[in-house]
Amino acid sequence: MKYVVVTGGVMSGLGKGITAASTGRILKNKGYNVTAIKIDPYINIDAGTMSPFQHGEVYVLKDGGEADLDLGNYERFIDINLTSDHNITTGKIYKAVIEKERRGDYLGKTVQIIPHITNEIKERIRRIARDSGAEICLIEVGGTVGDIESMPFLEAIRQMLAEEKEDDISLIHVTLVPIDSMGDQKTKPTQHSVKELRELGLKPDIIVGRCKKPLDKSTKGKISLFCDVPEAAVISAHDAADIYQVPLQMEQEGLSDYLMKRMNLAIRENNQSWAQMVHKLESADRIVNVAIVSKYGMEDVYLSVKEALKHAGTAMGCKVNIRWIESEDVEQATDVTPFFKDVDGILVPGGFGIRGVEGNIKAIQYAREKNVPYLGLCFGFQLAVIEFARHVAGFPDATSSELSASGTHVIDILPEQKDIKKMGGTMRLGELSAWVKENTLAHKLYGTTKICERHRHRYEVNPDMIDVIEQHGLVFSAKNDNRMEIAELPGHKFFLGTQFHPEFRSRPERPSPPFLGFVEAMLHK
Known part of the structure; x- marks a missing residue:
């Protein structure tokens, strides 16, 4: 060694x-x-x-x-x-x-x-x-x-x-x-x-x-x-x-x-694939603009998201320009249009707690109603389900049990998390499999019916709410047993949420499928 x-x-x-x-x-x-x-x-x-x-x-x-x-x-x-x-x-x-x-x-x-x-x-x-x-x-x-x-x-x-x-x-x-x-x-x-x-x-x-x-x-x-x-x-x-x-x-x-x-x-080989990737990154001649609506305003908090967007952009021959937007600013605005009028897509990443949540939901509603490409990651997936339940499925008090003790809990704590006292290392963590429905956007992106992605969460889509939400048009296109892993909206240019964090498996020479699809949708917006 x-x-x-x-x-x-x-x-x-x-x-x-x-x-x-x-x-x-x-x-x-x-x-x-x-x-x-x-x-x-x-x-x-x-x-x-x-x-x-x-x-x-x-x-x-x-x-x-x-x-x-x-x-x-x-x-x-x-x-x-x-x-x-x-x-x-x-x-x-x-x-x-x-x-x-x-x-x-x-x-x-x-x-x-x-x-x-x-x-x-x-x-x-x-x-x-x-x-x-x-x-x-x-x-x-x-x-x-x-x-x-x-x-x-x-x-x-x-x-x-x-x-x-x-x-x-x-x-x-x-x-x-x-x-x-x-x-x-x-x-x-x-x-x-x-x-x-x-x-x-x-x-x-x-x-x-x-x-x-x-x-x-x-x-x-x-x-x-x-x-x-x-x-x-x-x-x-x-x-x-x-x-x-x-x-x-x-x-x-x-x-x-x-x-x-x-x-x-001794030099065994002289692999040039990295140099070729960097050349492709440098020579990209198109630009897409994405708004990341986050609870934490520092780029280092979402470093993997930023890099995954770069990987996808390089593969698609474009540069991804990120506009960081504080969710609390969106929450306080009566008209959110100025935040998003010049962007090609909206992304809501992971997070915890109630601060700024209504701003995230406003951003998701804007993306859904204006047919703007949307990618939600973990918390961004859960909030997309809440937004859809409130404004489409007829549950105006839809929320998560993480955010409020009252209201319709379309997002609820995982059963195995209810009695946990220790906070460190106790979430639903690491790589887990999910099965993807055929003839869905998720299947088109991954090209397979079984995927493996990394997780970090304590809450999930409430199993009691799945059928009624799907009856109104939102599709849960990947599942792990009775746990929803991907949500998508048919007929939209690109509206996808993942309970997992696909950014953690993205590589410069092998972009994450959800990010690749998101950037492609922004290019053709």
């Missing part, structure tokens, strides 16, 4: 995840089987109970693991499917060690950070890498070097560097190279970051400098001299127009040449 460790310094949000994902894509292009692990130093067991305002998107893995959005980048860039094991958190590590202590596994020893916590970290990394069947394992250590939370993980990496063969493990350090008021690139933050890394017993093999414009040769030379790495190992990670250009940019910078020599890896 070969390991590539990615750490970060100076500040958070530099792009360690994109660096790790891009490195994985480069190695995949060279013919290697790659997997990835994200280490998150927070004490939470997983990301499932975190506020999207603080943490961004909760990415759902195939086994139902609720993880950091970087795992979504790994899956999209490397085209792999990961599990909850691939997201290691402080909470998981300490929980495992404490459980072992309570069982008496340590035979009366005093349980300490070293060796017990670090041994648990190393054992997990090696087991996950081994069980994946991959040849190369990427390990991204979250946070910034110097954070107290990251210390046990960096110590575990230090021990691994000593225990593994020299050409079996490499360390990539991502730092900031800012530009001063005179336009000069400054290397001092990188020097200090590497110094801090060395104080922990770690020495970078490759330094990736995040910068606005390409690193000057003199800047690379200075970093090489002061940080004791060859100049060929100083990689410029300057701003790119799109994140999918980054693997190609880093390839041009010589990352793969240096890394593969450093780890004694």
Whole structure:
């Protein structure tokens, strides 16, 4: 097994995840089987109970693991499917060690950070890498070097560097190279970051400098001299127009040449499919405009939705321009037409709680009545059913039991969720199958009668309301037993809602069918 460790310094949000994902894509292009692990130093067991305002998107893995959005980048860039094991958190590590202590596994020893916590970290990394069947394992250590939370993980990496063969493990350090008021690139933050890394017993093999414009040769030379790495190992990670250009940019910078020599890896192939996809993305000459009416106004909360739209747009030869609209603003408006007069489609993504819901419903009503292509995801699916029940099926008080104790509950809590007390990891999660009706839009999109998609919800269409809703024209075109998975409106240009999250299985070279159909409908609007 070969390991590539990615750490970060100076500040958070530099792009360690994109660096790790891009490195994985480069190695995949060279013919290697790659997997990835994200280490998150927070004490939470997983990301499932975190506020999207603080943490961004909760990415759902195939086994139902609720993880950091970087795992979504790994899956999209490397085209792999990961599990909850691939997201290691402080909470998981300490929980495992404490459980072992309570069982008496340590035979009366005093349980300490070293060796017990670090041994648990190393054992997990090696087991996950081994069980994946991959040849190369990427390990991204979250946070910034110097954070107290990251210390046990960096110590575990230090021990691994000593225990593994020299050409079996490499360390990539991502730092900031800012530009001063005179336009000069400054290397001092990188020097200090590497110094801090060395104080922990770690020495970078490759330094990736995040910068606005390409690193000057003199800047690379200075970093090489002061940080004791060859100049060929100083990689410029300057701003790119799109994140999918980054693997190609880093390839041009010589990352793969240096890394593969450093780890004694032979080039097996030179796969160009990623470059071809990026070329198609860059050369798209048509534009569609979509309004995303959301409860959370930050793009990172819906990163996978944004990327899935991009994947579909690339496949259709167009760019998808997103207009982010706050659902509370729509809710307060007496006339919603100004929000949507210049858009080609409307999308309502997932969410929780009552805030802004009536704005979402107004947007859905506008899309249905004005024959504007509509895609609803999870909560957007449930609200589409509520809107239809209110304004078509004759239930003006239609609502969800999540939103109101009174009214007609066309959306109700899943039976198995009623007695749940713990919030973390208890929703209906992960990949589940559904059976699609023939001669429906859903069947046309998927081209099969059985699909598998990822879920994250506690509520469903009330089984007692299904027949009466369908009698008025809404079709539930995919089901899992008696659970409704897709709703569509025949005769509409495109009106589709999914109880699941198709965005989590979308890939740059394999777009999600609902997103592909949605973008196609917007193109022909």
